[in-house]
Amino acid sequence: MSETGHAEYVSRLQRRVNSYIAGLVVKRKPRDVNEASRHILMAGGKRVRSTLLLLACEAVGTRSTSALHAGAAVELLHNFTLVHDDVMDNAASRRGKPTMHVRWDVNTAILVGDILVGLAYENLLKTRTGNRARMQAAFTTCLLEVCRGQALDLEMGKRSDVTLSEYLLMIEKKTGYLISTAAEIGGLVGGGTLRQVEALARFGKLLGRAFQIQDDLLDIVANEKHFGKMIGGDIIEGKKTFLFITARDRASRRDRQELLNVIKPAPRVTRSRHYERVNLASALYHKYGVLDAARARIRKDTSAAMTALSALPPTSARDRLYWYSEALLKRVS
Amino acid sequence: MSETGHAEYVSRLQRRVNSYIAGLVVKRKPRDVNEASRHILMAGGKRVRSTLLLLACEAVGTRSTSALHAGAAVELLHNFTLVHDDVMDNAASRRGKPTMHVRWDVNTAILVGDILVGLAYENLLKTRTGNRARMQAAFTTCLLEVCRGQALDLEMGKRSDVTLSEYLLMIEKKTGYLISTAAEIGGLVGGGTLRQVEALARFGKLLGRAFQIQDDLLDIVANEKHFGKMIGGDIIEGKKTFLFITARDRASRRDRQELLNVIKPAPRVTRSRHYERVNLASALYHKYGVLDAARARIRKDTSAAMTALSALPPTSARDRLYWYSEALLKRVS
Numbered sequence: 011m012s013e014t015g016h017a018e019y020v021s022r023l024q025r026r027v028n029s030y031i032a033g034l035v036v037k038r039k040p041r042d043v044n045e046a047s048r049h050i051l052m053a054g055g056k057r058v059r060s061t062l063l064l065l066a067c068e069a070v071g072t073r074s075t076s077a078l079h080a081g082a083a084v085e086l087l088h089n090f091t092l093v094h095d096d097v098m099d100n101a102a103s104r105r106g107k108p109t110m111h112v113r114w115d116v117n118t119a120i121l122v123g124d125i126l127v128g129l130a131y132e133n134l135l136k137t138r139t140g141n142r143a144r145m146q147a148a149f150t151t152c153l154l155e156v157c158r159g160q161a162l163d164l165e166m167g168k169r170s171d172v173t174l175s176e177y178l179l180m181i182e183k184k185t186g187y188l189i190s191t192a193a194e195i196g197g198l199v200g201g202g203t204l205r206q207v208e209a210l211a212r213f214g215k216l217l218g219r220a221f222q223i224q225d226d227l228l229d230i231v232a233n234e235k236h237f238g239k240m241i242g243g244d245i246i247e248g249k250k251t252f253l254f255i256t257a258r259d260r261a262s263r264r265d266r267q268e269l270l271n272v273i274k275p276a277p278r279v280t281r282s283r284h285y286e287r288v289n290l291a292s293a294l295y296h297k298y299g300v301l302d303a304a305r306a307r308i309r310k311d312t313s314a315a316m317t318a319l320s321a322l323p324p325t326s327a328r329d330r331l332y333w334y335s336e337a338l339l340k341r342v343s
Numbered sequence: 344m345s346e347t348g349h350a351e352y353v354s355r356l357q358r359r360v361n362s363y364i365a366g367l368v369v370k371r372k373p374r375d376v377n378e379a380s381r382h383i384l385m386a387g388g389k390r391v392r393s394t395l396l397l398l399a400c401e402a403v404g405t406r407s408t409s410a411l412h413a414g415a416a417v418e419l420l421h422n423f424t425l426v427h428d429d430v431m432d433n434a435a436s437r438r439g440k441p442t443m444h445v446r447w448d449v450n451t452a453i454l455v456g457d458i459l460v461g462l463a464y465e466n467l468l469k470t471r472t473g474n475r476a477r478m479q480a481a482f483t484t485c486l487l488e489v490c491r492g493q494a495l496d497l498e499m500g501k502r503s504d505v506t507l508s509e510y511l512l513m514i515e516k517k518t519g520y521l522i523s524t525a526a527e528i529g530g531l532v533g534g535g536t537l538r539q540v541e542a543l544a545r546f547g548k549l550l551g552r553a554f555q556i557q558d559d560l561l562d563i564v565a566n567e568k569h570f571g572k573m574i575g576g577d578i579i580e581g582k583k584t585f586l587f588i589t590a591r592d593r594a595s596r597r598d599r600q601e602l603l604n605v606i607k608p609a610p611r612v613t614r615s616r617h618y619e620r621v622n623l624a625s626a627l628y629h630k631y632g633v634l635d636a637a638r639a640r641i642r643k644d645t646s647a648a649m650t651a652l653s654a655l656p657p658t659s660a661r662d663r664l665y666w667y668s669e670a671l672l673k674r675v676s
Contacts, residue, residue: 040498043491094457098450117431120453121494124427127460128487135479146468146479154461158376161454165373 016333020061023074027060028052030082034129046114046122050089053105058221058338059084059192065334066196066210068327069319070203077199079136083149084192086130091156091188093123098164099247103239127153141198148198152191159183170270172250174259178219185225186218193217209321216315217335220308224339226251227304230292242288248273252307253300254291260298269294312339349666353394356407360393361385363415367462379447379455383422386438391554391671392525393418398667399529399543401660402652403536410532412469416482417525419463424489424521427456431497432580436572460486474531481531485524492516503603505583507592511552518558519551526550542654549648550668553641557672559584560637563625575621581606585640586633587624593631602627645672 035048060081064074096109111119162180166172193214197207229244272290322328368381393414397407429442430452444452495513499505526547530540562577605623655661
């Protein structure tokens, strides 16, 4: 199939997920919680996780209609993490719009997150598959690991000595697990063999890592218009990203000190001070080649993710998984 | 079996639940989240929901060891609601100790609540029963209804015109569902007939309502030493309880106005102003006989709950359910 063919196919899946999810957010009392749920669920996410789940199901030879409930479940779980993480990170905007706890309040955000977990399970339980128990166990482990990843992230936010392996473990849990579990559940719902399901999980894990490092990179190299927010947010928030950790480890003593000063979190900064700090960090990132190091790491993980897929039968469905993974890592926001 | 026999039997079940739950909170990174989880799970709760689940399992003729995982699951779900509700209600203490968001912080409380939901499902999924799908569906509906009940409670907190039927619907969701689901799941795990399981769910629903109205009553009539907190907290927080709603509906225009003034939420009150307000409300509650109305309602619901149990075989296991329900409603804290 052509590039355009793949793109059209994937958008069709995404539209199907969107209309399914739209059907979940019916009018219900109380109003605030309902409106806020609709706000987050219909805010134009890219449906990466559900798309991967559906593509993985097809890649083991099963029509993806049977995986729609499970696809919605991972999407709901993902949105739960966004809402609660935004509260915990005190984030002001998401996808260019005010976050839920800003537009409504913290209580609504906590409650909507909790409800999203319930809805996620409600949809998961509707999935018909011979692998019910394994699917449910994978989903539950994912919920727990995502929370543990967020806990690690919060804890690392207070330290400046986070190592690269600690960072990689944290993103494996916080970001990688949901992507890996999406691919795994797609394989399970599709009735894949043990070897195929494991290959899909491994593919998702590597892709998830590449995806997060890409996120770290975009924070510096993105075009703000496409990005929907100011670049350098991670620096201002003092996030210990792949870029920061690599630069810190490579820098001279003096540069390291400067970098540590620049990323000290300061809650309120003026626009010009924001860019001043981002430029300082960015200059150090260039000086020590960490943007290239990130790109190399992304390429390496993506390539290993693709290799994992060789355990699947060589079908056009597998081609679409290849194509989608590459498309994801070319994204600009 | 004698009173003492029942009491001993039930404490044995509770000890079994406690030691099982203690085993779940193993040492794990990160430290804060782990310590806070242990704090809430081992803070001396009465294990009402898991006890009911185990007793219900026995009442349909099955040994309760098979229901221990599910018992832990409802207890974990209950503790999740406590932690998140305390954040949302801005509660300072629970069981005589500082709440989690006070002792740690809001982020830890949000995260620990989320993790408790994951642990709850993890344990639920370990349960071996022929009624797996129904058990999981009941549990998930319960999670959603409890959240919706909390949403209603928050919304009602802002209004003074809450009707008694709105209040009853809210507590049915917020408090009743977990108790009713505990009894229902006990029946399911025990392999009860459809009729028995429905009877247990109905029993739990009525008992849950009586339990909550008892809670409302204790806020006024409890002995502070046993209660572990100042009486009248509901009045100071402006909660729309059974007592308040009944008094408001029965009061003369003038008394109603006074009552509405007294329960207007005021975040910081001195100790003497606290008691002054509580005494004013309490006097009106006595004047309009609402404490007696609450007691009558508790008796009526308890008695209907007991009647529901007549669908179960007349065994000593059923006697223990009777005994435990009565013991619950004689509690002083």
